Amino acid sequence: MNDNEKQFKDFVSNIKLDDTPDTNHRDMLERNLLCAMAKQSRQIKIRRFIMKSQITKFAAAAVIAIVVLGGITFWPGGGSDNGQWWLGPPAAWGQEILASLDTFKAVTCHEQTVFVMSDGSEHTSLTWNILYVSRDSYRRDIYDDDFLREIQWYVPDGGGTLHHSIRYDTKSYFTHSGEGSFGNYDPVERMRSCVSRLDSADRLLGEEVIDGYNCVGFEISADNSEDRVDCIWFDTETKLPVRIEIRGLSVTDQPDKTLTIIQDQFDYNPGLSADTFIPQTPEGFIHAHPDEIKAATEK
Amino acid sequence: MVMIVGTCKLRRVISVDTGSKVNDDSQLVARACHDSTAFVQLYHSHYDAVFRYCVHRLFDRQMAEDVTSEVFLKVIENIDGFKGNEKQFRCWLYRIATNTVNNYLRKTARRKRILKVACEQTNSRFADCEEPADKLALLREAVFTLKPRYQTIITLRFFENMKLTEIAEVLGSSPGTVRSQLTRALVKLRKVLTAEFTEKSEVN
Incomplete structure (x- = not known):
């Protein structure tokens, strides 16, 4: 100087x-x-x-x-019966889809909940999720509108599952180890369930463009006493699921409304880094049970 | 819904392994493209530096916060195209911040407004402390007379305490060029600040 x-x-x-x-x-x-x-x-x-x-x-x-x-249509089924594979027996192409799902190391998707009122009007929840699924691990990023509220990990831990969650709104974390699974949140399991029941699909929903993909949809009644209906749309080119809707889920103590859970924006083998599924706790976060957080929030 | 069965018998504190921070840093940028947790780490490592740089360039906290927000949004938009380590990321970040500040200042009206607002704030805030206020106002006016590139060099050199090689890396230039531009910038600043320098020399 x-x-x-x-x-x-x-x-x-x-x-x-x-x-x-x-x-x-x-x-x-x-x-x-x-x-x-x-x-x-x-x-x-x-x-x-x-x-x-x-x-x-x-x-x-x-x-x-x-x-x-x-003016040439590229999409299978766009103008030729030969391309409309979904008109064939689901047992054949369904197996092909299930086999494809087995090859993926990871899948991510967006999940959104919609409340359906008795008059048919819909109200989209401000809470939405990004789900990450690998062969043995799961992660859920929960957003409230524009705010990342929470990240949850479900990863193998000995013979059981480690559930670790961090909350940015309360700057807290919670770790729990035991038996358990990602449960109904697993979009790949949900796909498998839908595909395996295509033989008994109630109706073909026809073709439509979803997220820029030409898709074909099916409606399948659930195998239970609820009025739940599952809908799934496949990309007509790749045969991979593009959107899943679980309609008619009951809401506790609110018989006048039902829930629809939508999973879409699927990304197959998205190239996630290895530590996507490694639970982490930001510095300064305190350990707190979810019940403690709930009690504190209610106060 | 989520099924977790069994009693809570194991509490485990999981935190970032500080022992392997060096290795973490080298991979943090790559991970930040896909992993929000990694991005948050990276953000916290660099937020303060970017904010301070913006304050030193704009002399205004509110504007610095706006520009800092813009800088990190640009980082999100472009980070998957960035290939490099943590050190190169720092330079890249300063480059984005520099361009964002320069764009912010480019509009003459905005530049004049910044100068006017800053002078008013300075005069009111330091009403009882004339000397620092005078110096700050003088520095601000002097710096804003420079070309944006010279302003950048002055800020990086004297507020961020960067070496010429580091400044050159940020600006995509050679250290020699930066040296000569720094000299020219100081000459111009000296004209405006002559009174101060003279006063200081007399004291010394």
């Missing part, structure tokens, strides 16, 4: 400028960023993948050109 710099450095060092970060802004921005990350990651990934590779750029351009100029 020469004399000029030293002189200026001395001058600057005597000036008081309040540059202490505000923790409120830091926390608020953190929540906004996590929400933005969850919402945008999939779209960005697809766009970047196409635009960064020379081959995919040409492929995308070629597809657009041919579709626009030639």
Whole structure:
């Protein structure tokens, strides 16, 4: 540092400028960023993948050109009976789908709950989840609107399952080890259940475009006494599930409304890092049982 | 619903292994593309530095918070294209912050408003303490007369205490170029701050 710099450095060092970060802004921005990350990651990934590779750029351009100029429908079943595989016996193509599901190391999806009132009106819950599923581990990121409220992990622990959760709203965590599973949240198990019952599907819901994919849907009554109905849509090109809806779930103590759980935005083999399923606790978080949090919240 | 059967007989505290922090850091950026927990770690490691840099460039906390928010949103949008380690990530982050601040200042009206607001705030806040207020106002006015690139160099050098090689990395330039630009920036600043320098020299 020469004399000029030293002189200026001395001058600057005597000036008081309040540059202490505000923790409120830091926390608020953190929540906004996590929400933005969850919402945008999939779209960005697809766009970047196409635009960064020379081959995919040409492929995308070629597809657009041919579709626009030639008016050729690429999707199976779009104009030819031969492409409509779903009209064949489900026992055959259902097995193919089940076999495909077995090959995936990980699947992620978005989950949303919708309340259906007695007059048929719908109210979408502000709470939504991102689910991560591997062959033996699970993770659920729970959002309240734009705020990442909680992360839950279900990972193998000896002969049982370790359930670890962290809550950003209360800055707390809870760890529990014992028997148990991810239960009904597991979207892959839900897919398997639907596919295995396609033989007894009530009706074909027809073709529609969901999240940009040409899909075909089926409605299947559940195997229980409830009025529950499962609906599943498959990508007509890959035969993989694109959306699952569980309709008609009863709400405790509220007979005038039912629940619909929607799982969509499936990402198959999304290339998750290994530590996605490693439970972590941010520094400074305190140990608290969920009942304690509930009691504190109710107060 | 979730089924967890059995009694709670094992309490386990799971935390980030600080013993392997060096290894963690080198992989943290890669993990942050897909893993929100890793991203949060990265965010907490760098938030303060980015905020301070923005304050030092803009001389205003509120504007610095706005720009900091914008910087990290850009990080989310672009992080999957970033390939590098934690140190390179820091440089990349400063580069984004620099571009964001420069864009923020680019509009003349906004720049004038910043200067006006900052001067008013300074005058009222330091009414009882004339010397620091005068110096801060003087510094601000002097720095804002510089080109954005020179402002960046001054801030990185004297507020962030970066070496010339580090500044060069942030700006995508050579240390020699940064050296000459720093000299030019100081010459220009010196003209505005002559009175202060003279006063200081006399004291010394």
